[in-house]
Amino acid sequence: MQQFTSxxxxxxxxxxxxxxxxxxxxxxxxIVGTFCLFVPDEIIFAAGADRIILCxxxxxxxxxxxxxxxxxxxxxxxxxxGSIVNNGCSGVKSCSHFGMVDMVVAENTCDSKxxxxxxxxxxxxxxxxxxxxxxxxxxxxxxxxxxxxxxKGAMEHLTGNKVTVEQLKKEIESSNExxxxxxxxxxxxxxxxxxxxxxxxxxxxxxxxxxSTEEFKKSLRxxxxxxxxVKTEGAHKPRIMISGCPMSGGNTKVPEIIxxxxxxxxAEESCTGTRSFWDLVDESKNPMQALAERYIKIPCSCMSxxxxxxxxxxxxxxxFKIDGVVYYxxxxxxxxxxxxxxxxxxxxxxxxxxxxxxxxxGDSDVEQIGLRVDAFMEMLS
Ligand code: BJ8
Numbered sequence: 001m002q003q004f005t006s007x008x009x010x011x012x013x014x015x016x017x018x019x020x021x022x023x024x025x026x027x028x029x030x031i032v033g034t035f036c037l038f039v040p041d042e043i044i045f046a047a048g049a050d051r052i053i054l055c056x057x058x059x060x061x062x063x064x065x066x067x068x069x070x071x072x073x074x075x076x077x078x079x080x081x082g083s084i085v086n087n088g089c090s091g092v093k094s095c096s097h098f099g100m101v102d103m104v105v106a107e108n109t110c111d112s113k114x115x116x117x118x119x120x121x122x123x124x125x126x127x128x129x130x131x132x133x134x135x136x137x138x139x140x141x142x143x144x145x146x147x148x149x150x151x152k153g154a155m156e157h158l159t160g161n162k163v164t165v166e167q168l169k170k171e172i173e174s175s176n177e178x179x180x181x182x183x184x185x186x187x188x189x190x191x192x193x194x195x196x197x198x199x200x201x202x203x204x205x206x207x208x209x210x211x212s213t214e215e216f217k218k219s220l221r222x223x224x225x226x227x228x229x230v231k232t233e234g235a236h237k238p239r240i241m242i243s244g245c246p247m248s249g250g251n252t253k254v255p256e257i258i259x260x261x262x263x264x265x266x267a268e269e270s271c272t273g274t275r276s277f278w279d280l281v282d283e284s285k286n287p288m289q290a291l292a293e294r295y296i297k298i299p300c301s302c303m304s305x306x307x308x309x310x311x312x313x314x315x316x317x318x319x320f321k322i323d324g325v326v327y328y329x330x331x332x333x334x335x336x337x338x339x340x341x342x343x344x345x346x347x348x349x350x351x352x353x354x355x356x357x358x359x360x361x362g363d364s365d366v367e368q369i370g371l372r373v374d375a376f377m378e379m380l381s
Contacts, residue, residue: 002230006222030159033101037271040291042171046163047155052097053209056080057248059361073112074330075361081116109302127154135296135303145292168287179277181220188227189266195230198265199255205272206249237264238380244328244336246271261373267320269313301335310346323380327356
């Protein structure tokens, strides 16, 4: 597979981003930490704040969190919480940006996150957006719009800046530009074989909410420019779509196994994949209304019913000419684990094989997953 210089550039962007945030803080800019796609970046940026993702993908801080939280909750929640409470006070190294936020903007999604946010407030000011979880009910959109209005007020209070309609429109345009670039990148994965592998794309996606939007867009343009030059050729490899829980920065375990066993990941139906950018915000509408309409439709498993997600999976499977789906769940993520059944039934009807993998951030099951993926690839070949 082609080596891209832009991927090294993206990989090495961590230190520059940390310096940028430190500099912004010195100049009085507020930094907001987020954990979820339901928090609209556009409102944060329109208030003149910067944003950085705090979802943990590393195993190192899980044991720190287990001093406070039950062991039987998902590793993403434990890793994130462990990184924040750790903040350099134990021997474990966690990423420095966890200690650099002025406010966390959280959201009522799954139970583990919701309850973790209640504890988080002791360490960093935490604002929670309440999320209606029956998105198709007539009251839900109105309620969510009200919540986003309150959130806008909280951002104005934090930064001392008024969020104007013009500023919101500008930020919506900018975020849509990012979404369109991601569509271009994913279009390149529709080729057979694609010009870029799935592990590399995942590492880029993990930087989406870490880098500034300008830096992320610049990185994407560089990568697309390089990938578009590649003349793809070679034997067909099983085309895999990953579907399920997000894979936060530091967590590439399962995609690495899949691609080391001869598969090629061409799409991810996850929050570190298509869910983050597939739908654009309607630029012709009142900006707050348009944001509420777009964000409430994110097909997270905390929503009920969540048939929209099944429809998306089938649509993506067709568009990306998927040979098989790897249904990926983090241990104790009940929402995605329970939805597995419906997804499997829907894929079965279409004749698309699915392999379910439930795992954590540790490496004790790497060999066992490898054996199962091996058998799956053999079946697809
Ligand atoms: S929109 S998927 S980013 S909530 S894996 S913490 S769901 S128990 S991360 Fe998520 Fe927003 Fe939904 Fe996306 Fe809970 Fe599951 Fe853990 Fe999860």
